[in-house]
Amino acid sequence: MRALIYPEYGRLEVGEWPEPQAGAGEVLIEVAACGICGSELGSFAANSKRRTPPLVMGHEFAGRIAALGEGVSGLAVGQRVMVNALVHCGGCTLCRRGLTHLCRNRQVFGMNRQGAFAERVAVPAHVVYPLPDSVSPLQGSLVEPLGNGVHVMELVRGNDLETALVCGAGTIGLFCMQAARAAGAQRIAVTDTNDHRLGIAREIGADVTWNARRDDIVAAALAWTEGEGVSLAIDAVGAPESRRDSIRATRPGGDIVWIGLHENEATLTTYDIVLPEKRVIGSYGANDADLRRAIQLFAEGKIALDPWVQTFPLAEGDRVFLQMLRQELPAIKAVLVP
Template structure:
């Protein structure tokens, strides 16, 4: 079986790997689309949670041996703890992630627990199915912010997660959504998707800011531009440095909310949403070109905004 394998720091390669063998309770998925995530680009540059050799790929859709069309929720929780019982599987203390702790979907086939599979309708194309997972992140962030219809929203970062935040905020009734990025191509995509402003840097005052970058400077910006009582939702993982004015946070009664992955309801909502989205910012490449596409993105190429690999 062919797969794109993380083999060493900064290196991914197309290789032949053994066929996956489903264990008890697992199902074989024939991969139709698998998205390259920014966290994977960062993880290959600076290995940490992901340890080579590893087949990555946690955003994927495909079909089972019996012909069911599915997307996979890659969060594998224990199912027994207090957090799982409260519906917080995404922050289960013992969680594992397909493509991080187990072999993922940058391959022709992948074995996953049957309970991780979510059916998708025949009307949903593989491109849309392939972006359900990043869309679910945006749905979760919007819910954490309080789903504030009528809000002035800022989005820092016009990668896949940032554009998904824009689209979710638009569908959720935000009064105005502005998006910031350094890439002209990504700002053009944001404008096409309905951003009221697509700029190199946010300015003004916002009710909610989604930081889809997670660098120290964007953490600082997300707090500085909030109105008193506003909420900054941090989704990006670029930097562990918070780098904000804690005194201003207190005096303005501002909130910082960490947003990790999604709950099951967010994932289900994303399946319903993506079929209505303009996905012109998503490009699909053959799996055979996956190592080249991944390396180019890792080394700073701004386009495509979202790359899917298709065996």
């Protein structure tokens, strides 16, 4: 079958890859759409050991069931589905607590399993989610990253959501912004260093945007909230500066969620957290309830993908991947279609 192959560090090519088979407890998916994730772009650019070639990447995907493996029930050939990127074991202590997205033995498509930049992929049946007719294959492929935004909002249940700040207008930032609005956020500010992305954020729902290269984000947030600080700050960048801004722009007693992982280090002033009793929460992935809620949000028409998501043929995947790395495309999100 045809696939976008990562044959060695620093190189991508479209070529032939062995045909997958559905083993016991698995289903074979005919891929309809697969998004290019920022983590894949970053891993490729850095020759990261997290994704070791030869490999087919791709973990944000939807398609149709082409075959059922032995012992699979409750699913049918021809059914339209999306697939959770994280394969949990179901038996570890975290899985038994319901924290399947934090499974100690988790596998990730396109890292330690064949990914979906391909015509077909075999997946465990327990990570497959049927899609309603009202959700398109493109939307289905983006349930997983939207689920990340839904998960952020689940972590801050109880926050009044009077004001929210989202640092970063990439894919995760824009989905966090829309998930926050769907959860009841009254006013939302978005920051980025790219004016094109900020324009898109305003077009799809941000009340105000600030450019982090030109604007003092903390001062702007305080002025916007009449000196209070925001109720919720979400850092979808993960740089030391955005982490610092997310803390200092938040009001006493407010919530800060870090979902971005651009850099590992952060310089913190603990007085900024302890004395005003702010809560800093890490967020990773999406659990079962988050994914089901993300599907529902798409079905209800509450999530905008235009004009920031663009589809491309899988056959052009190597070119598109490199153009995304060099930021040569107007799209914020690229999705490959076999």
